[in-house]
Amino acid sequence: MTIQWWRSWHGAPMDAKWLVISNRSGVKPGIVSAIAWELFDYASQNDERGSINGFDVEIYAAFSGFSEDEISVVINAMREKNVIDSNNYLTNWVKRQPVREDDSRERVTKFREMKRSVTQCNAPDKIKNREDKDTDKEQNRTELPPRPSIFSIYEREIGPLTPIIADELILAEKDYPEGWVEAALKEASLNNKRNWAYTRGILRRCQAEGRPPGKRENIPKDTFLAALEEARNGN
Numbered sequence: 001m002t003i004q005w006w007r008s009w010h011g012a013p014m015d016a017k018w019l020v021i022s023n024r025s026g027v028k029p030g031i032v033s034a035i036a037w038e039l040f041d042y043a044s045q046n047d048e049r050g051s052i053n054g055f056d057v058e059i060y061a062a063f064s065g066f067s068e069d070e071i072s073v074v075i076n077a078m079r080e081k082n083v084i085d086s087n088n089y090l091t092n093w094v095k096r097q098p099v100r101e102d103d104s105r106e107r108v109t110k111f112r113e114m115k116r117s118v119t120q121c122n123a124p125d126k127i128k129n130r131e132d133k134d135t136d137k138e139q140n141r142t143e144l145p146p147r148p149s150i151f152s153i154y155e156r157e158i159g160p161l162t163p164i165i166a167d168e169l170i171l172a173e174k175d176y177p178e179g180w181v182e183a184a185l186k187e188a189s190l191n192n193k194r195n196w197a198y199t200r201g202i203l204r205r206c207q208a209e210g211r212p213p214g215k216r217e218n219i220p221k222d223t224f225l226a227a228l229e230e231a232r233n234g235n
Contacts, residue, residue: 006044007097010197013037016204017081025077027070034064035074036083043090050093052084095171148173153182157189158196165196176203183213 013033022029038060043050057075061068078084085091150169155161172181184202188194206213 006040008040009096010200017083021074021077021081021083024080025070025073027074031066031070032074032077035060035066035071036078038064039075039078039084040090043093044097048089050089050097051087052090053088150181150185153185154196157185158194158199168196168200172200172203176207177212180206180212187213 015033015036018029018032018036021027022032025032039052039055042055043052046053052075055075057068057071060066061071064071075084079086082091148170150173151161151166154165154169169181180203181199184199184206187202188199191198193199202213
């Protein structure tokens with residue numbers, strides 16, 4: 001039997017979005033977090049993965065101990081916050097989930113290829129001379145895919161890279177302005193907090209404050225509030 005998985009993210013149980021939804025719905029943040037977790041699990045097992053169509057509020061209420069009204073008002077607030085789209089799909093499902101949760105071999109293989117040193121190559125035939133070996137190495141060097149520079153920066157500033165962190169770095173470079181991820185990694189290193197969770201916290205805080213990492217100058221209050229509201233309305 002193949003086990004199906006779905007991908008969460010660090011900080012998910014205490015994501016700031018649940019506070020916003022809690023305020024809008026009048027339901028405690030812990031209840032919002034639990035409902036969100038159940039919706040993620042349900043969407044992962046649905047025939048149309050990522051969809052909450054068919055979710056039974058009554059059954060979940062009986063299991064969780066939450067009232068049906070609490071569950072319904074939270075789901076409506078999630079729609080208003082665009083956590084759930086107009087078609088009843090979790091908005092960021094495709095972005096957050098790998099193509100196949102039950103098989104990471106392809107992702108790990110690609111990662112190992114990027115990690116492989118450019119000096120590695122297939123062993124040449126024993127009868128070839130040294131010049132032939134050097135030629136083979138040069139050919140293989142040109143065929144290897146370019147290694148994202150952010151990987152090298154992470155290893156220099158934070159430490160060893162894993163396939164999961166590599167995926168997180170690629171997503172972060174898409175989500176944040178150019179140069180932000182590199183600056184956040186350096187700031188985490190300077191603060192002697194060499195881990196990805198701390199670095200991601202820097203990025204989120206800077207996004208809310210409307211400033212790039214490493215910039216500490218005062219920001220006009222109206223600019224700060226506008227940036228904070230924009231971050232809250234994001235996915």
